[in-house]
Amino acid sequence: MRRIVLGSFAAIICAFSVSAQTKGKLVARPVSAKKEVVAKPASAAAGYNIPIKISPYKNQWIYLGCYFGKYKNLADSAWVNEKSEGVFKGTTKLPQGIYFAVSPSRVLLFEFLMDKEQRFSIKADTADLNSVTITGSPENLLFQSYTKFLATKAPTLSSLQKQLAEAKTAADSSRLRVEWVKENKVLQDYREGIIAKHPGSMLASFFHTMKRPEIPAVPVDKAGKADSSYPYRFVKQHWWDGVELSNEGLVRTPFFEPKFEEYFKYYVVPEADSIIPEVNYMLLVSRENREMFQYLLGKFTDKFINPEYMGQEKVFLFLFDKYFSKGDTAWLGVKQRQYIFDRAYSLMANQLGEAAPELQMLDTAGKSVSLYGVNAPYTFITFWDPNCGHCKETVPRVDSIYKAKWKAQGVKLIGVNVDEAANDAWKKFVVEHKMNEWMHIYQPKAVRDEEAKRGQANFRQLYDVYKTPTLYLLDSQKRIIGKMLSIEQFDDVLQAKIKSNPATSK
Numbered sequence: 001m002r003r004i005v006l007g008s009f010a011a012i013i014c015a016f017s018v019s020a021q022t023k024g025k026l027v028a029r030p031v032s033a034k035k036e037v038v039a040k041p042a043s044a045a046a047g048y049n050i051p052i053k054i055s056p057y058k059n060q061w062i063y064l065g066c067y068f069g070k071y072k073n074l075a076d077s078a079w080v081n082e083k084s085e086g087v088f089k090g091t092t093k094l095p096q097g098i099y100f101a102v103s104p105s106r107v108l109l110f111e112f113l114m115d116k117e118q119r120f121s122i123k124a125d126t127a128d129l130n131s132v133t134i135t136g137s138p139e140n141l142l143f144q145s146y147t148k149f150l151a152t153k154a155p156t157l158s159s160l161q162k163q164l165a166e167a168k169t170a171a172d173s174s175r176l177r178v179e180w181v182k183e184n185k186v187l188q189d190y191r192e193g194i195i196a197k198h199p200g201s202m203l204a205s206f207f208h209t210m211k212r213p214e215i216p217a218v219p220v221d222k223a224g225k226a227d228s229s230y231p232y233r234f235v236k237q238h239w240w241d242g243v244e245l246s247n248e249g250l251v252r253t254p255f256f257e258p259k260f261e262e263y264f265k266y267y268v269v270p271e272a273d274s275i276i277p278e279v280n281y282m283l284l285v286s287r288e289n290r291e292m293f294q295y296l297l298g299k300f301t302d303k304f305i306n307p308e309y310m311g312q313e314k315v316f317l318f319l320f321d322k323y324f325s326k327g328d329t330a331w332l333g334v335k336q337r338q339y340i341f342d343r344a345y346s347l348m349a350n351q352l353g354e355a356a357p358e359l360q361m362l363d364t365a366g367k368s369v370s371l372y373g374v375n376a377p378y379t380f381i382t383f384w385d386p387n388c389g390h391c392k393e394t395v396p397r398v399d400s401i402y403k404a405k406w407k408a409q410g411v412k413l414i415g416v417n418v419d420e421a422a423n424d425a426w427k428k429f430v431v432e433h434k435m436n437e438w439m440h441i442y443q444p445k446a447v448r449d450e451e452a453k454r455g456q457a458n459f460r461q462l463y464d465v466y467k468t469p470t471l472y473l474l475d476s477q478k479r480i481i482g483k484m485l486s487i488e489q490f491d492d493v494l495q496a497k498i499k500s501n502p503a504t505s506k
Helices: 033-035 138-166 169-199 201-212 230-238 246-250 254-268 271-284 290-302 313-322 334-347 389-409 420-434 444-453 487-500
Strands: 019-022 025-028 048-055 062-069 069-078 085-089 097-102 108-114 119-127 134-136 360-363 368-370 376-386 409-415 441-444 470-474 479-481
Touching: 019 138, 062 246, 062 360, 069 097, 097 201, 097 246, 108 119, 108 138, 108 470, 134 138, 138 169, 138 201, 169 201, 201 246, 246 290, 246 334, 246 479, 254 290, 271 290, 271 313, 313 334, 376 487, 389 409, 409 420, 420 441, 470 487, 479 487
Parallel strands: 048 119, 376 409, 409 441
Antiparallel strands: 019 025, 019 069, 048 085, 062 069, 062 097, 069 085, 097 108, 119 134, 360 368, 360 441, 376 470, 470 479
């Protein structure tokens, strides 16, 4: 595969210097995360001050980290003295969420909560990290009680889970599952108790996010037939119950992103028209909190700017039209903004169901030809480069399926050489592979330069040719009916179209 334009939008969901966990260690990029966290100067009273004593570390740096979706970031550092004492402090409050202390060797030690009141102290010893003492923070007293309780239950649950995976008989599986459900209920009941006794706490908010809807008895009709779709509808309807999407603290937890991903994977139909209302709802609800809004907008953009499935780029165009083009994202960097706008303009002209842009180019003999001059029930366009390794594999496969199947069904092939400098190699490849039934075309540099002078979009932008090969399937009206697919998937689309309308085939 030869990429014409490289781009990734992953950085938008990492507002802070991103870290990665490698073999239990937290590895940070050489960027000052502290500078990222501090938005603007503020009074000392508005900041954070967290004295920490962590034995046995002496005369070395320790670190303050936090979650950010699936990432772990470093947020601050503190020098611990001869007495193992240090202070995390700053002039602006840290975003709320689950934070953690990190050792000098960048290993995560223990977690704690960062709520609105960011003036508390921590005392810990690496010899017994289940006995961390936090003073001056009611939220953390609750959290520490929970972590101690969890420490007593987690080994049992993990052991049962492992035994379940290794169970050799149905009887063993059944017995172990009953035990696991029993032990897990104890944990769930503890969490429900926190929610009931401390409904406004951070921990209660986090527990709501960790929950999955429990499906009640499936209703049956008068004939005694169960409603098979009820579990799906119930879970989807109640997935976000109790979850405050305007709560910035959820972004900095390790469990919000899995819940987010699970919902869109299993409970949202993967078609753009079904995804867009879900996306719009979550962004509107989260809008009152900048952290959550930016996180979700970044997640959705990252997910759909180069989507997994054909047609889902329509979701990105919705985001562009509703948010990016309206100037709501001044927090983006220049390169991020440019990339987003370039991708949007590249996708606008080649949406499914829309007429394909005209291609007026020269063939191998120098004769001017037109896409719309091709009369065929179906047209298959391949944008390729004769020096691209992936193209050298794909183009002959297209020719092969054409000769074996598509030709008889009235398909016409168009091959577009995207690199005029490789014209000799292009013509040689065509001859050697006997691709004499294609319409082979290219655009001279002089024409591209003239288009640029007029500010006219070129074929690469109009067809989103940022990598090669790029493939399109058009119907008789030159409307786009397939893109971003494998050759086998293109064939599936073609056969489905022919089956639904046999008159269109030759």
